[in-house]
Amino acid sequence: MAPKTATSARRLRLGTELRRLRERAGLSVTEGARQLGVSQAQLSNIEASRFGVSADRLRALARIYRCSDTAYLDGLIELAGERRGGWWETLREMLPAPLLDLAEIEHHATRLHAANTAHIPGLLQLADHARAIFDQAVPEFSRRELELRVNFRLQRQALLEQDVQVSYQAIIHEAALRVPVGGTAVAKRQLDHLLTQSERDGITIRVIPFAIGAYPGSGQTFVYIHGPVPRLDTVSLDQSHGPALVDAEAELDTYRNLLQRMDSVALPPGKTRDFIHGLAAEL
Template identity: 70%
Template sequence: MAARTAPTLRRLRLGTELRRLRERADLTATEGARLLGISQAQLSNIEASRFGVSPERIRAMALNYRCADERYVEGLIDLAGDRKPGWWGTFQEVLPRPLLDVAELEHYSTALRSANTAHVPGLLQTTDHAREIMRQAVPAFSRSDVEHRVNLRLQRQGLLEGAEPVPYQAIVHEAALRVPVGGRDVAKRQLAHLLDQSEREHITLQVIPFAIGAYPGSGQTLVYAHGVVPQLDTVYLDQSHGPLMVDAEAELDAYRALLARMESVALTPSKSRDFIHTMTTEL
């Protein structure tokens, strides 16, 4: 097996899941390696994503670790697939790795859910809105950096297009909609874009109005990316220093519950569209 110097996000997740699989079987690395007929160093390199791993070896691990969940095992094999980055790889020389990880995560997701308090979700931003957001960064981005980031964001939106778009559910607080990013004209076009997108069958948009008051998850910006099975779901939290990926079982359970609570206090999709339409006429 050849060592890999820059594993993709999916390959890193595979290594993590294989370690978790062994630990759930209550096996040490030494015991797991012995069952597989390899050295402990080899197993450690596999779990650290320094080595690739074949579908046959993943199945052997599942058998030796007493995992009978076939869908989960197939999901692990899927993670072991492509070793090269997708379209986002064209940005690897000009943008930080965490931004490309977000694009990769979204690309392979079976569905997406997001909750936004301060900003319109990136997947639903217009070009002008996105560009103005990038211009407000501290420290300031160069003009070329701004354009690279805007282009990446627009290309990420491609997963909502095509013959088989990814189902997307977005919860947005009224505060994010009230801020006139880029001025009145840009803000009005952004609201109109949200209305257009919300009419699409695979996009669900819900607004949490100020009138709701306090609610669970206020202040957080998060995206929940569904994997092929729930064990392979991932949450990323949008933070000032970059996205933070979360995939531990207990954390995923907590964020599923949080999103369910937020959805329960938000307006229905129909009432949300009426709400945004009223805001548009007020601008």
């Protein structure tokens, strides 16, 4: 079995899931390898994503680990499948790996659910809005790096334009809408853009107004990225150094609950559009 160059978050996730399956089955690496008919080192390398793994071998591991969830197994096989790199791979030497991982995971998502308290979600930002945000980075970006990140953000937005569009829902706090990022003219165009996007099929935008007061998840910015089955979901946390991806089951449950609580206090889509119209009229 030849080593496989596979360092993306999606491919690392496969190894993590196989280790979790083995541990749930109560098997050591040694026992798992013995039942699979490979060396302990080979199984360790599969779990570390240093080696690739075939669909047949994944099915064998599922039998050994007593995994009967066929949808989950199909998701693992998809993760393991050889596929050509996406558009983000052309930027491999120019942008941090976590940004490219986020683009890849979004590309394969079945649904995206964003929660933003400080900024308008990246997938809904106009170029001038994004540019003004990146212009405040610490340490400062060079002009070339700033434009590279703006263009990368715009390329990610193609998710919302493709023929088979991913379902996208965004919860945005009023604070993020009121900050005149880039000046009044840019802020007005950005609000108008949100209104246009909110009318499109597959896109739902909801606002949490100041009047709601305190609510669960306040102060947090994250995207819940749905995979083929809930066990293969991912959460991307927005941090100053870039996105941080989490996928432990307890963490996924926490963020699912947070979204449910945030959904319960957000304005419905129609009232959200009225609210954004009112903010735009004030500018």
